Amino acid sequence: MTEALDQFRAETRAWLEENCPAEMRTPPKSEKDATWGGRHPEYAHPDQKLWMDRMGARGWTVPDWPKQYGGGGLSPAETKILREELKRIKARNPLNSFGISMLGPALLKYGTEEQKREHLPKIARGEIRWCQGYSEPNAGSDLAGLQTSAEDKGDHFLVNGQKVWTSYADKADWIFCLVRTDKSVKQAGISFLLFDMASPGVSTKPILLISGNSPFCETFFDNVEVPKANLLGTLNKGWDVAKYLLGHEREMISGFGLGGSGKDPLVEAARAGVDPILRAQIALFQVRAKAFAAMSEKFIDELKAGRAHPAQPSMMKYYGTELNKTRHELQMAAGGSDALEWESDASAHGAAPRAWLRTKANSIEGGTSEIQLNIIAKRILDLPS
Numbered sequence: 001m002t003e004a005l006d007q008f009r010a011e012t013r014a015w016l017e018e019n020c021p022a023e024m025r026t027p028p029k030s031e032k033d034a035t036w037g038g039r040h041p042e043y044a045h046p047d048q049k050l051w052m053d054r055m056g057a058r059g060w061t062v063p064d065w066p067k068q069y070g071g072g073g074l075s076p077a078e079t080k081i082l083r084e085e086l087k088r089i090k091a092r093n094p095l096n097s098f099g100i101s102m103l104g105p106a107l108l109k110y111g112t113e114e115q116k117r118e119h120l121p122k123i124a125r126g127e128i129r130w131c132q133g134y135s136e137p138n139a140g141s142d143l144a145g146l147q148t149s150a151e152d153k154g155d156h157f158l159v160n161g162q163k164v165w166t167s168y169a170d171k172a173d174w175i176f177c178l179v180r181t182d183k184s185v186k187q188a189g190i191s192f193l194l195f196d197m198a199s200p201g202v203s204t205k206p207i208l209l210i211s212g213n214s215p216f217c218e219t220f221f222d223n224v225e226v227p228k229a230n231l232l233g234t235l236n237k238g239w240d241v242a243k244y245l246l247g248h249e250r251e252m253i254s255g256f257g258l259g260g261s262g263k264d265p266l267v268e269a270a271r272a273g274v275d276p277i278l279r280a281q282i283a284l285f286q287v288r289a290k291a292f293a294a295m296s297e298k299f300i301d302e303l304k305a306g307r308a309h310p311a312q313p314s315m316m317k318y319y320g321t322e323l324n325k326t327r328h329e330l331q332m333a334a335g336g337s338d339a340l341e342w343e344s345d346a347s348a349h350g351a352a353p354r355a356w357l358r359t360k361a362n363s364i365e366g367g368t369s370e371i372q373l374n375i376i377a378k379r380i381l382d383l384p385s
Contacts, residue, residue: 009081016085019054021047024092030351031213034096037126039173055094056125062100064304065108069116070124076304098167099123099130101252103176103194106245110192110233119194131197132249133163133177133219134242140165141371143178144187144239148221150179157181157193157231159201159224165365169204169217172197176245182236192238195226211357212342212350246367250313251303253366254320256359258293259327266330278333285326292323311379318372321362328356 023045028034032044035052043049055061058072064079065071074082104123107116122128139146148161159179169175174196182189197204201224206214233241266282299316302308331352332339342350363369377383 005077005081008078009085012082012085013088015058016089016091020089020091021051023047024051024094025090026092027090028092030348033092035092035094035126036096036129036168036171038129038171039127040171041126041129051092052094052126059124061095061097061126062104062124065104065120065124069108070121076301079304080301095126097123097126097130098132099128102132102245102249103130105248106176106192106232106241109244110241114229115194115232128173129168129171131166131169131172131175131219133166133175135165136162137164141368143242144190146178146180146190148177148179149183150181150191150193150226152181153225156228157226159193159195159221159226161221163219163221164216165207166204166217166219167215167365169197169219170206175202175219176232178238178242181238185236187239189236190238190242191235192232192241193226194230194232195224199224199226201225209358209361211354213354213358215358216361247310247313249366250317250372251299253362254296254313254316256320256324256362258296258320259289259324266327266334278330282330282334285323285330289323289327292319296320309380311375314367314372314375315380317366318369318376321369324362325359328352328359332356 024047030044032042033048035041035043035048037052041049052061056070059065059067059070060072060082062070063072063074063082064076065073067073072079072082099119100123104120107120111119119128123130133148134143134146136146136148146161148159148163150157150159157179159177161179163169163177166175174194177193177195179191179193180189181191195202201222203220203222205218205220207216207218208214209216232238266285296316299308299312302312335352338347339352341347342353378385
């Protein structure tokens with residue numbers, strides 16, 4: 001087994017050296033360097049598409065998915081080796097996708113064979129960009145109180161209502177959406193629908209954030225017709241799908257705590273001789289970040305093996321969120337008053353302060369930090385309600 005894995009590592013290393021473009025081995029310069037794919041993709045550099053296409057053709061955008069659904073069919077051990085080799089050459093993520101990090105696992109678990117073959121390969125190749133329709137103006141932390149309705153019209157559902165904080169809804173091609181199909185009960189009256197954002201009656205409105213960017217949107221549904229074949233899971237049992245997907249979303253958000261590739265600006269700041277107290281704070285942060293990285297490796301291994309505690313994604317999400325916020329706060333402190341500059345080319349038009357402000361949403365999205373702490377207290381520490 002070891003010999004086979006050693007051979008896989010050698011072959012993987014050779015393939016990556018030959019196929020990963022040089023530009024994709026450099027740290028991202030801005031949010032535009034993230035590759036999202038979709039029907040109308042935006043690329044800051046042509047190598048983004050080249051890298052996505054090469055990895056997608058090999059199934060390595062989703063290496064542990066089955067081959068028949070566009071994945072690489074790799075074992076957990078092979079998947080881990082691939083991650084290590086990508087990290088070794090400082091390769092950028094070939095494809096950012098809510099379809100990969102959230103919807104894909106739910107489709108694999110709850111989807112019909114037809115739904116899997118229809119949607120998963122397109123997700124793997126970056127052909128369709130997805131957004132998430134969960135939160136509503138009056139249903140945030142109390143998500144089960146959602147009121148967006150889906151009325152049974154025989155061969156289709158008629159969807160009416162509103163979602164909020166829908167990340168990149170204005171750029172997405174399809175949405176996975178929680179709707180109410182039974183108003184007489186709460187959790188047991190929710191269903192999980194998939195539908196095209198180009199459907200008549202769907203509209204979006206970006207929300208301007210304090211950072212000056214607008215990744216979040218309000219999303220409106222006005223008599224949107226959704227074929228019944230687009231129901232994921234069982235009618236009125238969408239809450240089960242929603243909870244399963246949330247676990248994967250929290251796993252994704254926890255990854256923010258690991259930071260990005262390339263030079264760590266905190267290490268550079270510490271070496272530059274910043275205030276001794278700040279250097280000590282940076283050192284403490286680095287120790288915690290290393291511990292979190294080790295814990296993340298253990299968590300992923302347990303998750304893939306089906307041995308992770310059901311509430312562990314909440315723990316990872318909470319701590320990863322706090323680490324990411326701390327990282328950016330320390331970067332701002334190390335930069336002093338210069339870090340507050342907002343508009344010049346020298347600061348990449350305020351990349352640091354805008355990123356710092358964006359991290360404030362980490363403790364809200366995917367379930368607030370307060371909700372995560374409640375879950376940890378009850379389900380991991382067994383504390384009384």
